[in-house]
Amino acid sequence: MSLPKNVRLVEVGPRDGLQNEAQPISVADKVRLVDDLTDAGLAYIEVGSFVSPKWVPQMAGSGEVFAGIRQREGVTYAALAPNLRGFEDALAAGVKEVAVFAAASEAFSQRNINCSISDSLKRFEPIMESARSQGVRVRGYVSCVLGCPYEGRISAEQVAPVAKALHDMGCYEVSLGDTIGTGTAGDTRRLFEVVSAQVPRAQLAGHFHDTYGQALANVYASLLEGISVFDSSVAGLGGCPYAKGATGNVASEDVVYLLQGLGIETGIDLNRLIAAGLRISEVLGRATGSRVAKARGVR
Numbered sequence: 083m084s085l086p087k088n089v090r091l092v093e094v095g096p097r098d099g100l101q102n103e104a105q106p107i108s109v110a111d112k113v114r115l116v117d118d119l120t121d122a123g124l125a126y127i128e129v130g131s132f133v134s135p136k137w138v139p140q141m142a143g144s145g146e147v148f149a150g151i152r153q154r155e156g157v158t159y160a161a162l163a164p165n166l167r168g169f170e171d172a173l174a175a176g177v178k179e180v181a182v183f184a185a186a187s188e189a190f191s192q193r194n195i196n197c198s199i200s201d202s203l204k205r206f207e208p209i210m211e212s213a214r215s216q217g218v219r220v221r222g223y224v225s226c227v228l229g230c231p232y233e234g235r236i237s238a239e240q241v242a243p244v245a246k247a248l249h250d251m252g253c254y255e256v257s258l259g260d261t262i263g264t265g266t267a268g269d270t271r272r273l274f275e276v277v278s279a280q281v282p283r284a285q286l287a288g289h290f291h292d293t294y295g296q297a298l299a300n301v302y303a304s305l306l307e308g309i310s311v312f313d314s315s316v317a318g319l320g321g322c323p324y325a326k327g328a329t330g331n332v333a334s335e336d337v338v339y340l341l342q343g344l345g346i347e348t349g350i351d352l353n354r355l356i357a358a359g360l361r362i363s364e365v366l367g368r369a370t371g372s373r374v375a376k377a378r379g380v381r
């Protein structure tokens with residue numbers, strides 16, 4: 083299979099990246115991050131989550147962040163919604179696209195959203211119905227596609243029915259998440275081979291955490307499988323509150339560098355992206371997680 087000519091990056095830094103931070107991050111700093119990412123040319127930015135603040139306190143101000151950001155024409159600013167309440171709160175905050183999130187592991191589903199996989203899918207149905215009637219696009223996530231912090235190995239055959247269910251209920255794209263970053267390039271190729279028998283490749287995305295240093299290799303393995311949408315996080319921010327020890331997503335800067343080397347267009351200005359990552363890393367008081375940013379001689 084030949085490599086895709088264009089790739090779309092879904093920037094999840096402001097959401098997946100920051101949701102796990104214990105230290106307070108001001109609304110102004112979150113707004114600045116999203117604006118910097120807009121200026122760097124990202125066409126899709128996941129800005130926040132409308133989830134319970136008791137479960138994920140860092141996302142509590144997502145409505146204020148939406149109110150503060152500069153929205154550029156043609157850029158999608160999305161948010162996570164776990165239930166109808168979250169969906170309605172998101173809409174009230176002016177959100178035009180949401181993402182629902184399920185898991186391929188029962189134990190993770192319980193820890194993350196306090197219900198079974200099948201109950202979570204039922205919970206999404208009223209969201210899908212309301213979204214359809216209001217013309218809101220919904221993206222779907224499946225977590226733990228290559229491993230679970232509680233159940234260990236997860237097979238591609240466990241992932242495929244969950245991805246299919248999200249696709250069948252109307253998610254226009256399903257992102258497959260290696261939440262704990264244990265997957266290898268071989269596992270990744272097999273995952274997409276199996277899942278693409280249920281959901282077309284053009285409607286699948288890859289979401290790789292870099293815990294074991296395999297994320298960039300997994301992006302490349304996915305490209306070889308014809309996948310052309312990847313979630314990534316500026317400065318490699320992040321982790322998951324329900325997957326202890328998991329590091330951030332693959333750094334957006336590193337993915338852009340990889341893609342540039344393959345002659346694949348993303349429309350992203352790498353220098354501005356690096357600057358955005360350095361600014362938020364400074365706010366967080368730590369070094370950037372992007373190897374490319376580090377190699378360019380800055381922090």
Ligand SMILES: CC(C)(COP(=O)([O-])OP(=O)([O-])OC[C@H]1O[C@@H](n2cnc3c(N)ncnc32)[C@H](O)[C@@H]1OP(=O)([O-])[O-])[C@@H](O)C(=O)NCCC(=O)NCCSC(=O)C[C@@](C)(O)CC(=O)[O-]
Pocket residue numbers: 098101131132133134135136137138162164165167168169171183194195196223224225226259260261289322323
């Ligand atoms: C789903 C629930 C709400 C169930 O949580 P629950 O406790 O079972 O829900 P509940 O319906 O019993 O409600 C409990 C309380 O939460 C409130 N509540 C209920 N819904 C909402 C809402 N939408 N927004 C704000 N508040 C809400 C509700 O009003 C009530 O408040 P109280 O009466 O106790 O004061 C909870 O488990 C939750 O919010 N979980 C979110 C977990 C999360 O955000 N995880 C991280 C995102 S997933 C991820 O990172 C993985 C991904 C996508 O990146 C891919 C990958 O890497 O794998």
